[in-house]
Amino acid sequence: MTCIMSLGDAVAELIADGNAVAFEGFTHLIPMAAAHETIRQGRRDLTLIRMTPDIIYDQMIGMGMARKLVFSFAGNPGVGLLRRLRDTVENGWPNRPEIEEHSHAAMANAYEAGAAGLPCAIFRGYLGSDLRKVNPSIRTVTCPFTGEILAAVPAIRPDVAVIHAQKASRRGDVLVEGIVGVQKEAVLAAKRVLVTVEEVVDDFDDLHPNLCVLPHWTISAVCPVPGGAHPSYAHGHYRRDNAAYLEWDKVSADRDSFLGWMKANVLDVGPEAFAERVRPLRTKG
Amino acid sequence: MDFTPDEMMTIAAARALSNDDVCFVGIGAPSAACNVARLTHAPGITLIYESGTLGTAPEVLPLSIGDGELCETALTTVSVPEMFRYWLQGGRISVGFLGAAQLDRFGNINTTVIGPYTHPKVRLPGGGGAPEIASSCGEIFITMRQSVRGMVETIDFVTSFGHGTGGEARRKLGLTTKGPTLLVTDLAVWRPDPDSKEFTVRSLHPGVSRAMVQDSCGWRVRFAGDLEETPPPSHLELQTLRDLYARTKAAHRAQGAA
Numbered sequence: 286m287t288c289i290m291s292l293g294d295a296v297a298e299l300i301a302d303g304n305a306v307a308f309e310g311f312t313h314l315i316p317m318a319a320a321h322e323t324i325r326q327g328r329r330d331l332t333l334i335r336m337t338p339d340i341i342y343d344q345m346i347g348m349g350m351a352r353k354l355v356f357s358f359a360g361n362p363g364v365g366l367l368r369r370l371r372d373t374v375e376n377g378w379p380n381r382p383e384i385e386e387h388s389h390a391a392m393a394n395a396y397e398a399g400a401a402g403l404p405c406a407i408f409r410g411y412l413g414s415d416l417r418k419v420n421p422s423i424r425t426v427t428c429p430f431t432g433e434i435l436a437a438v439p440a441i442r443p444d445v446a447v448i449h450a451q452k453a454s455r456r457g458d459v460l461v462e463g464i465v466g467v468q469k470e471a472v473l474a475a476k477r478v479l480v481t482v483e484e485v486v487d488d489f490d491d492l493h494p495n496l497c498v499l500p501h502w503t504i505s506a507v508c509p510v511p512g513g514a515h516p517s518y519a520h521g522h523y524r525r526d527n528a529a530y531l532e533w534d535k536v537s538a539d540r541d542s543f544l545g546w547m548k549a550n551v552l553d554v555g556p557e558a559f560a561e562r563v564r565p566l567r568t569k570g
Numbered sequence: 571m572d573f574t575p576d577e578m579m580t581i582a583a584a585r586a587l588s589n590d591d592v593c594f595v596g597i598g599a600p601s602a603a604c605n606v607a608r609l610t611h612a613p614g615i616t617l618i619y620e621s622g623t624l625g626t627a628p629e630v631l632p633l634s635i636g637d638g639e640l641c642e643t644a645l646t647t648v649s650v651p652e653m654f655r656y657w658l659q660g661g662r663i664s665v666g667f668l669g670a671a672q673l674d675r676f677g678n679i680n681t682t683v684i685g686p687y688t689h690p691k692v693r694l695p696g697g698g699g700a701p702e703i704a705s706s707c708g709e710i711f712i713t714m715r716q717s718v719r720g721m722v723e724t725i726d727f728v729t730s731f732g733h734g735t736g737g738e739a740r741r742k743l744g745l746t747t748k749g750p751t752l753l754v755t756d757l758a759v760w761r762p763d764p765d766s767k768e769f770t771v772r773s774l775h776p777g778v779s780r781a782m783v784q785d786s787c788g789w790r791v792r793f794a795g796d797l798e799e800t801p802p803p804s805h806l807e808l809q810t811l812r813d814l815y816a817r818t819k820a821a822h823r824a825q826g827a828a
Contacts, residue, residue, distance in 0.1 A: 311621055311650055312636025336650070337698075360695030363597070363633030367695075374693040386682075389620060390659065390702040393651040409659050412743050413678075413731025414701045419687050434744065463641050464621045467650045497649075520638055527633055527822055 288506050289457060289485060292556045295506035296322045299477045303352075304444040305332035307396075307475065308341055311466030312362055313520060315341055316449040318513035318559050319481050321551045324348050333382075334443055336392045336467060337362070340516065340533050343369040344551070347543050349379040355441075357387045364530050368537040378540065386420055391438045396467050398440035399474025410436040446475035449514045450499075451521060453482045454489050457501030463520025465497050477505045481513040483522050512559030515566075523566040573803050575756035576715070578775045580606060580811055581803045583667075583713045583754040589614040593665045594658065594703050597635050599713045600667035602814065603754075605631060609810045618663065620699040622648045630818040654699070658706045666707030668700055670714050672725045675768045675789045676739075677712060677732025677750030679704065680725040687727060697729045704730035709748040716755045716786035723789050733767035757783050759800055763792070773798040 290298075300306060300323055308316050320341045332353040333342050340361065345351060347369035359370050372378045387395070394406035407426055417423040417436075426437045448468045450461045459480050461468055472478050480499075485507070489498065516529030536546045550558075573581075576599075583603035587593060589612040595604045597619075605628065608615050616625050621636035625645030632640050641647050648657070657663060671694050672680035681700060685691035704710055710732070714720060732750045733739055740749050753760035753769050757778045760769040770792045771783060776799060784791045803811075 312634050313621070313638070313641075356696070358696050358698035359693075360698075362635070366693070371693045375690060386696055388697045388701040389650070389699040390654040393654045397651045397655075408655070408702075409706065410702045412701075412705045412745055413728065413734060413739075414697070415682070415687075415728040416697060416701065463638065464623065464636050464647055465649050466621070466636075469649065470651055518638055520641060525633075525637065530633075 289453070289455070290506050290508060292318060292322045292481060292508040292510055295479050295508050296326055299479050299505055300328055300445050302328055303330045305334060306445045306447065307334040307441065307443040307471045308447045309335060309466060309468050309471040310449060310514065310517065311336065311464055313464040313466065313518060314449045314461065314468070314514050315339060315517035316447045316481055316513065317341055317515055317517065318510040318556045319447045319449070319479060319508070320345060322556060324350065324547070324551055334441060336389055338367060338370060340530065343367045343533070343537055344547065346370055346373050346382070347379070347537070348547060351382040353383040353385065355385040355387070357389045357392045361530060361534060363527070364534050368534070369543060372540070385422060386416060387423070387438065388414070388416065391423070391436065392441070393467055395438050395441040396470035396474050399442045400470040403440055405437050405439050407435050407437050441474055443471070443475045445477045445479060446471040447479045448472060449481045449519070451482065451519055452484050452486050453480065453507045455485060455487055457504055457507050458489055459499040459504055459507065460489065460492065461497045461499070469497060469499060472499055472503060478503065479506050479508065480504055481508045481510040483511055483513070483519055485509050510556045510559055512561070512563035513556065515559050515562045518566070521568070523563040523568060526562070526566055571803070571805060571808050573808055575775065577803060577808060577811055578800065579713060579715070579754055579756040581807045582759055582775070582800055583711065584610065584807070586711055586752050586754070587612050587615055587665065591664045592616040592618065592662060593667055594618050594620070594663045594707055596668045596700070597632070598669050600669055601631055602811065603713060604667055605814060606807065606811050609814065610807055618657065620650070620653060622650055622653045624648060624657070630821040631814060633822065654702065658702060661706065663706065664708040666703040666710045668703060668710060668712050668730065670712055671720065673712065673714060673721050674723070674725045676734060676736050677710070677753065677762065677769060678725055678728050678734065679712070679730040679732060680727045682727040682729045684726055700730040704732065704749070705745055705747060707747060709751040711752040711754070712750055713754045716757050716783070718786060718788045721787045721789065733762060736767045737765065739767070757786065768792060770794050771797065773800040775800045776802045
């Protein structure tokens with residue numbers, strides 16, 4: 286049963302040290318506020334699962350929270366490489382997390398298998414790619430009907446899925462609009478689900494019948510955090526903060542400037558800071 | 571009109587796309603080429619980005635594969651699992667358009683690491699959608715600037731399979747798609763040899779010599795016997811590309827990107 290609660294309480298209740306956590310959102314609706322709260326609460330030894338680690342995991346990696354990384358594309362979108370992730374892989378700073386690397390097709394299929402309650406995902410993939418040499422989770426199965434050899438990867442079943450969405454109803458149903466990414470699958474694959482939202486409305490009676498809505502009984506906690514996807518965007522609410530992605534390339538280039546930025550912008554502030562960050566980017570409200 | 575090597579590269583790549591193509595678009599140079607094609611000779615082309623946006627027609631070039639502009643101008647937007655399962659794996663995409671950090675003569679692409687995988691000199695972003703784009707699209711176009719660091723004898727990691735070691739390598743792996751059929755660089759247009767599958771220079775861009783192509787390529791370059799000159803950009807092609815870049819710059823500046 287969904288509870289509408291504060292972000293601090295939700296993270297304290299749902300995310301524990303050592304958990305496998307998927308913060309999802311494909312370029313759009315990235316749950317940054319929830320990640321910052323998790324950083325403030327000092328979670329450790331996390332398995333961080335995410336198709337596109339992006340700035341959100343660059344920050345968590347740099348803060349030494351990751352025991353293992355599961356991903357398929359680790360870049361700063363539109364800018365270049367992720368410098369904290371590079372530092373951890375190339376130099377072991379601040380630690381050296383285990384890496385499980387996939388392709389997008391594999392991870393999308395693996396989330397879907399998790400949502401469908403299957404042990405593994407089967408798809409046509411990785412043909413000729415060296416990824417199968419460096420990732421022992423990439424196996425093959427033979428189709429019992431045609432004999433075709435297909436790729437198989439384990440289903441993703443996170444302890445916790447964390448997403449950001451446009452709105453929730455008072456009952457806790459959640460609406461995701463625009464680029465919906467892999468959030469529905471991540472939510473349904475996870476044991477516990479934390480959703481931050483731009484707004485809470487009375488009900489969803491006026492919505493189009495085919496929209497992506499996650500029923501309240503699939504969600505553990507809903508936390509209103511306006512602006513909570515910054516510097517990514519929330520379709521219909523505010524634009525992507527492209528300048529912040531460019532700035533991150535400079536901030537993250539150096540360990541001291543990274544730690545200074547994290548103290549000033551994450552450790553010493555709360556979730557309410559996000560509303561102010563998106564004010565100049567708002568397209569509505 | 572005068573033009574730069576980058577402009578020639580983008581326009582030569584755009585020309586390879588047709589009105590009937592359904593094209594899976596990589597970010598960066600491929601995205602510019604695909605949209606120039608859409609805005610000139612191929613208005614009916616279907617552009618697909620891996621964020622799930624089908625039939626998108628952006629006014630300005632996106633900075634990432636998931637910009638709001640793509641969703642707002644798309645015919646429809648599907649989930650990422652649906653994108654990779656029904657549309658890509660389902661065989662509904664005629665052309666995949668990719669860039670490369672490191673490329674070999676057989677069109678194998680590395681976007682994972684420079685150096686050994688476990689202790690890389692440079693950790694690159696990784697495969698993303700590319701490994702399955704490379705195997706599931708009808709054919710693959712590649713575009714990149716030439717350099718001896720980028721076009722190498724042996725790539726450090728095969729992220730996305732091209733023609734392997736050449737010849738029948740794709741068929742032996744069970745692949746039924748064509749793989750890389752075109753490479754457009756800032757200096758030349760390359761096509762694979764029909765038998766060996768090694769990329770061979772088919773036309774040099776205006777003002778480019780054979781020596782310039784060889785000097786900026788890490789393998790020994792083969793040139794076609796009937797080597798041609800790439801037709802220079804037309805006024806319309808160049809103006810379309812420049813307008814697109816100008817609109818993109820203005821829009822991203824207005825949105826706060828420096």
